[in-house]
Amino acid sequence: MQKKYLSKKWIREQTPKKLWKQANWRQKTASVLAIILLLCLGTMYGIARWYIYQQSSKPLELGATFIPDYAEYLGINPQQTLQAMLSDLKVKNLRLTSYWTDIEPSPGVYDFSTLDWEFQMADQYHAKVMLAIGLRQPRWPECHMPTWAQNEPASVWEPQLDSFMQQVIERYKNNPALQSYQLENEYFLKFFGACTNFSRARLVNEFNFVTKLDQNHPVIIARSNNAIGTPIGQPTPDEFGVSVYKRVWDGEIPLLHRYLEYPFPAWFYAFLAGTEEIITGKNTIIHELQAEPWLPNGESISLSNVKEQDKSMNAKILKSRFAYGEATGIRTIYMWGAEWWYWRMVVAHDPSDWNVAKQEFAAAAAQDNQLSYKQGQSKAAQKTDALVFRGTSLYQSAKIL
DSSP states (O other), rough: OOHHHHSHHHHHOHHHHHHHSOOOHHHHHHHHHHHHHHHHHHHHHHHHHHHHHHTTTTTOOEEEEOOOHHHHHSSSSHHHHHHHHHHHHHEEEEEOOHHHHHHHTTTTTTTHHHHHHHHHHHHTTTTTEEEEEESSSSTTSBOOOOOTTSSSOOHHHHHHHHHHHHHHHHHTTTOOTTEEEEEEEEOOSSSSSSSOOOOOOHHHHHHHHHHHHOOSSSSEEOOOOOOOSOOOOOOOOOOOEEEOOEEEEEOSSTTOOOOOOOOHHHHHHHHHHHHHHHHHOOOEEEEEEOOOOOOOOGOOGGOOHHHHHHHHHHHHHHHHHHHHHHTTSSEEEEEEEEHHHHHHTTTTTTOHHHHHHHHHHHHHHHHHHHHHHHHHHHHHHHHHHHHHHHHHHHHHHHHHH
């Protein structure tokens, strides 16, 4: 029987139609599902390749998030940290935060001193700022509500939040360093952070409120990283953001606590960005690319040992993360963890991560300069061709006359 099925004659006699008739319902179901899966993957990959090609002529803009509260938490000087990022790493794109807890410690009393010096330093080094605004902003607990508002109903604290946001926007909307706003960081992410209000109506109202106050700067709304799908509900921002985390500690499954490496290839994020552009016509940026350790059970970086940190982030992994981000085709990327690079260098006396970041920011700047030069050469050649054509036309006209 085995020889019969392996014979060349038997193989030649098998047609798709005949094989389909011979198959049982399980085999047919499996075949249909396999075909659907291949079609879906093929479509996803096709969109990804289209998006990567479309973006390839655009400059690569690397940036980094900076949060002074986190620098203090690590035991490093916030101003020295930001200055090193700007002067040594040559970071030209910053994501800064405006925590409600820090700026309005009591109702109607505002302290902008920290955010003021951050903007001043960014302006001094000709860096551009994406300013996070709203209740939910980067770093734990995500929703940074002051204690005086925590026991109030939404009908009371939402107008207070709007008033706070207005103070922030009015103060910085004319600052030359301001480039954009990021409204409510990963607003609908429910399983991470101490947040309880996920009302779409509130997000829509806040978006309309911000765009009314400042019509000159784009508003970015971000999604979390690994969900398959496209945000189609309101509001539709000027740009979308996506976070990218590759290696995290998975403590959710009992007895299987371990580091988890997400298997998504870089082109998966090109597919997300490409689909977004096809459906909404909007650009996508990476607002957070993991570049620091994710330690077990929320362990503090400043109290952990370097060997444990190295399991989820070290210089070699960091270099691969930069490459991974660029391979997505998304051309604006903000790294997450610059404060840790500095801590590792000045406290742990290991500059390897800082040096990798320095090399990558320099390489991106060189790449952008080369691209700008080529584009300039191309424009000059087009202008020359136009002048030659015009001169030839004038000569021919004069010859005829």
